[in-house]
Amino acid sequence: DSGVTQTPKHLITATGQRVTLRCSPRSGDLSVYWYQQSLDQGLQFLIQYYNGEERAKGNILERFSAQQFPDLHSELNLSSLELGDSALYFCASSVGSDGRTEAFFGQGTRLTVV
Amino acid sequence: LAKTTQPISMDSYEGQEVNITCSHNNIATNDYITWYQQFPSQGPRFIIQGYKTKVTNEVASLFIPADRKSSTLSLPRVSLSDTAVYYCLVHSSYKLIFGSGTRLLVRP
Numbered sequence: 001d002s003g004v005t006q007t008p009k010h011l012i013t014a015t016g017q018r019v020t021l022r023c024s025p026r027s028g029d030l031s032v033y034w035y036q037q038s039l040d041q042g043l044q045f046l047i048q049y050y051n052g053e054e055r056a057k058g059n060i061l062e063r064f065s066a067q068q069f070p071d072l073h074s075e076l077n078l079s080s081l082e083l084g085d086s087a088l089y090f091c092a093s094s095v096g097s098d099g100r101t102e103a104f105f106g107q108g109t110r111l112t113v114v
Numbered sequence: 115l116a117k118t119t120q121p122i123s124m125d126s127y128e129g130q131e132v133n134i135t136c137s138h139n140n141i142a143t144n145d146y147i148t149w150y151q152q153f154p155s156q157g158p159r160f161i162i163q164g165y166k167t168k169v170t171n172e173v174a175s176l177f178i179p180a181d182r183k184s185s186t187l188s189l190p191r192v193s194l195s196d197t198a199v200y201y202c203l204v205h206s207s208y209k210l211i212f213g214s215g216t217r218l219l220v221r222p
Contacts, residue, residue, distance in 0.1 A: 002157065002159075004157075033210060035212075042212055042213065042214050042215065043152075043158065043201075043212040045209055045210065045211055045212070048209065048210075056209045058209065058211070088155065090157045090158075092157065092158075092210075098205075098206065100146050100163070100205075100206070102160040102163070103158075103160065103210060104160070105156075105157025105158050105159065106157055107156065107157060108155070108156070108157055110155075
C-alpha cells in the first residue's frame with residue numbers, strides 16, 4: 001500500500017459524459033501528479049500540482065482539467081469523453097516539488113468509455 | 115528534458131543478475147536518475163535514485179559512470195516476481211516523464 005488513495009477504482013461511462021477522478025495523497029506529501037496509461041502504452045504525464053498550485057503541465061487535453069484543494073487532495077475532471085479516453089489514470093504524490101523525492105503511485109482508476 | 119533510451123525488452127532466468135542500461139546523452143548538470151518498476155495494471159514503484167557513481171539499496175544497485183551519459187540498473191538474483199516493466203527517468207524539474215521502459219521477463 002503506497003498510501004495514495006484513488007477513487008473510484010473502476011468507472012464506466014458513455015461518450016460525451018463528464019467524470020471526476022479523485023486522489024488523496026500520502027500524509028505530508030505536497031505534490032500530486034496525474035498520468036494516463038492506455039492499454040499497453042507508456043505513462044503519459046498530464047499535470048502536476050504542488051501545495052495547491054499548478055507546477056507543470058504535460059500533454060493534457062483541453063477537455064481535461066485538474067485542481068488541488070487546500071486539504072491537498074486532487075481531482076482530475078474529464079469532459080466530453082471519447083472512446084480514446086479509455087485508460088488507467090494514475091495519481092502519484094511526493095513530498096517535494098521537483099521530482100527528486102520518491103513519488104508514490106496509487107492503484108489507479110480504470111476508465112472505460114463506451 | 116533529457117531523452118532516455120532503454121532496450122525494449124530483456125529475458126533472464128531465475129537466480130541470474132540482470133543489468134538494464136539506460137542512455138541519456140543530454141543529461142544536464144542538475145538532473146537526477148531514477149528507476150521505477152511497474153507491474154501490469156498497477157502504479158509504478160520507486161526502485162532507486164542516484165546522481166553519480168554507485169548507489170545501492172536492499173533491492174537494486176545503480177551504476178552511473180563519471181560522464182553520466184548512461185546508467186545501469188542492476189538486479190541481483192532475479193525471481194519470477196521481478197517480471198515487470200522498468201523505467202529510467204532523468205529529471206531535475208517538476209515533470210516526471212516516463213519513457214517506453216524495458217519489459218523484463220524472468221523465466222523459471
